[in-house]
Amino acid sequence: MDVKKNSDDLIIAGRTFNSRLFIGTGKFSSSAVMDRAIIASGTEMITVALRRVDLDNPADDLLNAIMKHEKIQLLPNTSGARDADEALRLARLAREMGCGNWIKLEVTPDPRYLLPDPVETLIAAEKMVKEGFIVLPYINADPILAKRLEEAGTATVMPLGSPIGSNRGIKTEENIRIIIELATVPVVVDAGLGMPSHAAHAMEMGADAVLVNTAIASAHEPVSMAAAFKLGVEAGRAAFSSGKTVETLTAHPSSPLTGFLRD
Amino acid sequence: MFDELYAHHTWETVKELIYGCNEQDVQHALSAESLSPEEMAALFSPASDPFLETMAVKSSHITRMRFGNIIQLYAPLYISNECTNSCVYCGFNRNNDIKRMTLTLDQVVDEANLLYERGFRHVLLLTGEHRKAVPVSFLGEIAEHIHRKFASVSIEVYPMETDEYRYMSQRGIDGLTLYQETYNREIYSEVHPAGKKKDFLWRLTGPDRGGMAGFRKIGIAPLLGLADWRVEGYFTALHALYLSKTYWRSHIQISFPRLRKAPGGFHPPVEISDYALTHLICVMRIILPDAGLVLSTREPEYIRDNVMSLGITMMSAGSRTEPGGYTRPGLADNQFSIEDSRSPEEMCRVIRGHGLDPVWKDWDRDFIS
Numbered sequence: 329m330d331v332k333k334n335s336d337d338l339i340i341a342g343r344t345f346n347s348r349l350f351i352g353t354g355k356f357s358s359s360a361v362m363d364r365a366i367i368a369s370g371t372e373m374i375t376v377a378l379r380r381v382d383l384d385n386p387a388d389d390l391l392n393a394i395m396k397h398e399k400i401q402l403l404p405n406t407s408g409a410r411d412a413d414e415a416l417r418l419a420r421l422a423r424e425m426g427c428g429n430w431i432k433l434e435v436t437p438d439p440r441y442l443l444p445d446p447v448e449t450l451i452a453a454e455k456m457v458k459e460g461f462i463v464l465p466y467i468n469a470d471p472i473l474a475k476r477l478e479e480a481g482t483a484t485v486m487p488l489g490s491p492i493g494s495n496r497g498i499k500t501e502e503n504i505r506i507i508i509e510l511a512t513v514p515v516v517v518d519a520g521l522g523m524p525s526h527a528a529h530a531m532e533m534g535a536d537a538v539l540v541n542t543a544i545a546s547a548h549e550p551v552s553m554a555a556a557f558k559l560g561v562e563a564g565r566a567a568f569s570s571g572k573t574v575e576t577l578t579a580h581p582s583s584p585l586t587g588f589l590r591d
Numbered sequence: 592m593f594d595e596l597y598a599h600h601t602w603e604t605v606k607e608l609i610y611g612c613n614e615q616d617v618q619h620a621l622s623a624e625s626l627s628p629e630e631m632a633a634l635f636s637p638a639s640d641p642f643l644e645t646m647a648v649k650s651s652h653i654t655r656m657r658f659g660n661i662i663q664l665y666a667p668l669y670i671s672n673e674c675t676n677s678c679v680y681c682g683f684n685r686n687n688d689i690k691r692m693t694l695t696l697d698q699v700v701d702e703a704n705l706l707y708e709r710g711f712r713h714v715l716l717l718t719g720e721h722r723k724a725v726p727v728s729f730l731g732e733i734a735e736h737i738h739r740k741f742a743s744v745s746i747e748v749y750p751m752e753t754d755e756y757r758y759m760s761q762r763g764i765d766g767l768t769l770y771q772e773t774y775n776r777e778i779y780s781e782v783h784p785a786g787k788k789k790d791f792l793w794r795l796t797g798p799d800r801g802g803m804a805g806f807r808k809i810g811i812a813p814l815l816g817l818a819d820w821r822v823e824g825y826f827t828a829l830h831a832l833y834l835s836k837t838y839w840r841s842h843i844q845i846s847f848p849r850l851r852k853a854p855g856g857f858h859p860p861v862e863i864s865d866y867a868l869t870h871l872i873c874v875m876r877i878i879l880p881d882a883g884l885v886l887s888t889r890e891p892e893y894i895r896d897n898v899m900s901l902g903i904t905m906m907s908a909g910s911r912t913e914p915g916g917y918t919r920p921g922l923a924d925n926q927f928s929i930e931d932s933r934s935p936e937e938m939c940r941v942i943r944g945h946g947l948d949p950v951w952k953d954w955d956r957d958f959i960s
Contacts, residue, residue: 355659357946379742379955382712410807410840414958421957439842440835440881493657546655 336569338536340514341430341462341483343401345372348531349561350403350516351554352541354380359393361550366397369554375403375432375539378418383425391427403464405432411445412452419456431456432486433465441491446473450480457481466518469500474507474515485511486539488519489530493542495522498529508534524553524560531564592799593833594792600829602775605632606822612636621645626878631828634874635821643870650873650902653880662942663905663950664935665713666706667747667887669914670694670733672923674719676786678772680814680850680857682912682926683719685786689924693724694914696732701918703737709909709935712742712952715768717926720749720787727755731762738763743954745808749787750797756804763959766808767801769794770848773817774826782817798830802838807958809834809841810885816850816859820867828878835879844883844905845875851889851927869898876902891930900945908938 338345350373356362366374374394381391381404394402404422409415412435419431433456435449436442444466450473456463462483467473469487477485487504490496497520498504508515514536521527527538540557547553612633620630621642633639639646671693674683682689694702706714714737718725730748737744745766746759756767771794773779779791788794798809811830813823827845835843847868850859868890875884886895886903888910899906909932911917913925933941939949 355655355661357660357948358943359948379958380950380953382742382952383955383957384740408954408958410958417957418955437840440839495656542656542659545659 336565338514340464345401345537346370347372347558347561348537348565349527349558350375350518350537350539351544352539353377353390353394353545354407355542355545356550357545359389362393362545363397364551365544365554366394366400368551368558369544370558372399373401373403373537375405375541377407378404378422378427379408381422381425381427383421401430402428403430403432404428405434405466406452407434407436407442409435409452410437410448411435412448412455415448415452416455416459419461420459423461429460430462430483431464433463433482436466442493443491444468444488446470449473450476453477453482454480464516469503469507471503471506471510475510478511478513482513484514484516484536486516486518489517489526490520492519494520495543496520497522497526498533501533504530504535505533524556527557527560528564528567531561532567534568537561592796593830594796596829596833597774597795597826600826602777602822605825606819608632609636609821609825612638614638614641617642621649621877631878632825634877635824635870637821639874640866640870643866643873646873646877647869647901650876651900653876654884654902654904657880658904659948660946661948661950661953662899662903663713663883663953664711664938665715665743665745665905665907666709666711666935667715667717667907667910667912668699668702668706668737669717669912669916669926670699670730671718671721671725671914672926673721673724674786675722676720676788677784678788679782679784680817680859682924690922692914692923693718693721696729696736698915698919699733700736702915703740705917707740710951711935713745713954714741714743715745715747715766715907716764717746718748722749727751727758731758734759734762734764738956738959742952742956743808744956745810747810750794751800753800753803756801756806760804760806760959763956765806765954765959766810766844767798767806768810768812768844768846769797769801770812770814770846771795771827771830772814774813774823774830775818778818798834799837802834802841805840807841808844808883809838810844810846810883812846812848812885814848814850815863815868815871816861818861820861820863820871824871824874828875831875831879831882835882842881842883843879844885845879846885846887847872848887848889851930865894868894869901872898872902888929888931889927892933895931896941896945899942900947906938906942908933908935 406415489498517530616633620633747768
């Protein structure tokens with residue numbers, strides 16, 4: 329039996345998470361709103377773009393706003409990096425700065441759709457793992473790339489549902505299904521989840537967690553949207569753990585049409 | 592390069608295309624997922640004027656989804672006001688009798704330090720066009736110094752060769768801003784009567800050279816007030832779309848500089864209303880959902896406060912447009928007078944008051960080794 333179904337703890341790199349909702353930080357209107365959204369979401373993993381952190385300034389506002397929450401795993405990300413070298417440089421700096429060794433690897437050379445570069449991501453992941461980082465790579469929903477990253481020693485894989493900030497839901501469903509089926513590391517669906525129902529969908533499919541930024545930060549009421557996503561994730565996870573019934577194209581009447589044969 | 596695409600368009604045919612659009616074309620364009628040239632033209636057309644509110648709602652929504660609730664701040668740093676051109680609208684016109692100077696490296700560093708203390712982490716270096724007063728090597732030296740401190744350093748200087756841009760990039764410059772001023776070739780010739788700037792195509796292909804040199808950000812703009820803003824807007828969008836497809840690793844930015852009074856007594860030939868400016872910003876956002884849209888202190892408080900949430904992603908604050916303006920005011924004359932003189936601190940309060948988060952740093956110098 330699938331170990332994921334035995335216990336509902338999410339474990340990444342030896343650390344247990346009670347929430348399967350990860351949160352991004354880049355788009356909130358103020359750190360006060362972000363604070364309340366973090367609490368409402370119940371999240372224990374928060375990603376922050378290193379390019380937004382003043383690495384020269386130990387009292388950086390954004391970092392402090394996140395670090396003050398207890399039980400939060402800080403997940404610095406390398407967004408803006410165009411190749412493996414740039415991502416590596418940023419990761420090393422973040423570690424030197426005291427941001428820890430967890431890193432959300434993002435190599436997105438195309439500033440329009442912010443789609444991840446599979447080649448550079450794999451190169452960066454291999455190097456980062458060797459340097460002792462706990463690497464959570466953002467990838468397109470490519471099952472083979474996911475396996476290659478897993479072999480390289482990444483802690484998770486994070487396939488996108490649709491492009492960042494698009495709120496279009498899971499458009500890469502078939503490939504995410506395969507990634508989940510083949511994965512031996514947690515699968516975190518990242519990017520494109522616009523509604524709690526999208527998050528629920530990902531969890532029902534068997535994703536181990538989801539990461540949400542835009543849909544919460546850009547909502548009219550980010551705090552209640554964060555709470556709504558928490559519920560969506562929990563509902564989806566509960567449905568998955570309960571053993572989803574199978575979809576069919578034909579009706580199954582509760583009084584079988586051929587029941588007379590058994591009379 | 593863009594001159595090839597530009598050669599397929601004349602000002603008159605684009606103008607006809609724009610002015611020939613009707614209400615139905617606009618409605619069609621507003622519901623289209625990706626825009627054809629005709630649909631793009633419809634959004635600039637007079638027929639689209641009654642749809643401004645709809646466009647503003649759409650523009651604002653796209654911006655919040657793509658960029659979040661933030662405005663990124665930057666500051667211009669003028670290195671020199673010496674210039675060999677005679678652009679009729681510009682305070683630095685070589686024929687103007689103004690106090691001129693080129694800062695020394697130490698003076699530039701003083702200016703930069705003050706901007707850093709004020710909170711800025713993104714700085715834009717500017718000069719006139721004077722390769723003797725400000726050679727590429729000097730700009731490189733400045734870049735190396737400034738780059739140690741700031742998250743992002745861009746240049747808005749005379750157009751360079753690809754190799755020179757590459758050199759600037761290697762010295763730590765990550766962004767290039769180069770306004771075409773106008774995409775109307777005849778008007779371009781009239782307002783740029785002398786100097787290297789006379790060469791329309793040299794300037795038009797400047798962003799291409801920057802793209803080839805690998806700049807991470809490429810900024811373009813028309814100077815608003817020289818020609819019909821609808822046609823100018825269309826060409827600007829065309830240029831931006833071309834750049835974003837060709838140099839797909841670079842982030843494209845568009846500014847909306849309305850001409851201001853400058854030393855020399857120039858009066859803009861075309862009036863650009865607040866309405867037109869707002870229209871342009873919203874349409875640019877709809878056409879280019881991912882472009883950085885920049886609004887400087889050229890604009891008065893009233894406009895800046897009201898359009899900042901409609902599509903703008905970058906604003907300057909507390910700017911000076913003369914060399915030495917931050918630490919040694921009065922030593923040199925400015926390029927134009929700014930309209931919004933609020934301090935960066937005050938600007939942050941205003942931005943927050945609009946439900947947006949002022950962001951000082953949205954880049955990292957360590958992207959470039």
